[in-house]
Amino acid sequence: MEGLKGFLKKGLGEMAFNTGGGAINWFPGHMAAATRAIRHRLKVADLVIEVRDSRIPLSSANADLQPLLAGKRRVVALNKKDLANPNIMHKWVRYFETCKQDCIPINAHSKSSVNKLLELVEFKLKELICREPTLLVMVVGVPNVGKSALINSIHQIAQSRFPVQEKMKRATVGPLPGVTQDIAGFKIAQKPSIYVLDTPGVLVPSISNIETGLKLALAGSVKDSVVGEERIAQYLLAVLNIRGTPLHWRHLNNRRIDGIEYDAEEKHEYNLKNLKPKRKNLPNRSDLVYVQDLVMDVQHALYSTVTEYGRNVEDESDLEDLIDKQFGALQKALKIPHKASESEARLMVSKKFLTLFRTGKLGPFIFDDVPDIKPVS
Structure with a gap:
């Protein structure tokens, strides 16, 4: 891969992925405020669904949030599995298992795929469900990994499962990163009351690589x-x-x-x-x-x-x-x-x-x- 490294340095090396801008300012102002809000709400989350892109399982992780996520109940959802090489995907699942991390490849637009994710989430919350009347699940990830599409699919499944009285709000889905710019809560179950918090996609202020x-x-x-x-x-x-x-x-x-x-x-x-x-x-x-x-x-x-x-x-x-x-x-x-x-x-x-x-x-x-x-x- 030396040729690629040399090409990046020679042909594309004038970029600077940092909050100061340089050649590229990819950290909009709203991301700083959103990151602070996410950090605050993570403290009270009972479980975190960290959505990543199956094509870049490591690169799509928000490195700044990893220390906080490491101490939480967490499921890594590798979204867009339909766009990822299936001959390699199983190796990534085994890698996360070796790291003692729950991981599941999903397609956020597939009801059966999202159902499997929810089954894993409920299994992870099994102990808490017995003794807590209200549970909070938080969905995090960098922009455009499919968080909002996942939230919408969860809503559709929840509506068929539970007699929810109030009208549930749908997450905004757009083709551009950064569409969701505020944190909103959605009730997905009645007994116990389980809420899902959708969050805006946030990048890290600086990427050295x-x-x-x-x-x-x-x-x-x-x-x-x-x-x-x-x-x-x-x-x-x-x-x-x-x-x-x-x-x-x-x-x-x-x-x-x-x-x-x-x-x-x-x-x-x-x-x-x-x-x-x-x-x-x-x-x-x-x-x-x-x-x-x-x-x-x-x-x-x-x-x-x-x-x-x-x-x-x-x-x-x-x-x-x-x-x-x-x-x-x-x-x-x-x-x-x-x-x-x-x-x-x-x-x-x-x-x-x-x-x-x-x-x-x-x-x-x-x-x-x-x-x-x-x-x-």
């Missing part, structure tokens, strides 16, 4: 405009190239969805943003074929550039040169007009490429490496 910051940006925990879409796309390409991922795309099944065709020469109006959850304009079957073909073109473009390049991607200069060539290949694959200026084209390429990645169209990934630790005897 640039790669950790870029992983958070890639996962959407920081607004793209703060870091820059092109920087994030460059990082994604660097990781894919170092891992040799494009080489694995050679043997992918290229079949179309049966019976659906569209004119490839005709301008297709489908917007890739509609792939994101909660969008009103769902893709029809023709749109799905268009996206499928677009993905295949992108994968083929990256495979071709890697195989034709033939130089050492572990060298940061060669890696930087390869990524520049890939931006040109992706412009063609993503059907970005040639009349666009170079800067405009690279921005459009970055946005579309990141959308395909974030919606899982390029495949499932986990970007953190499982630490090597010795089992506790």
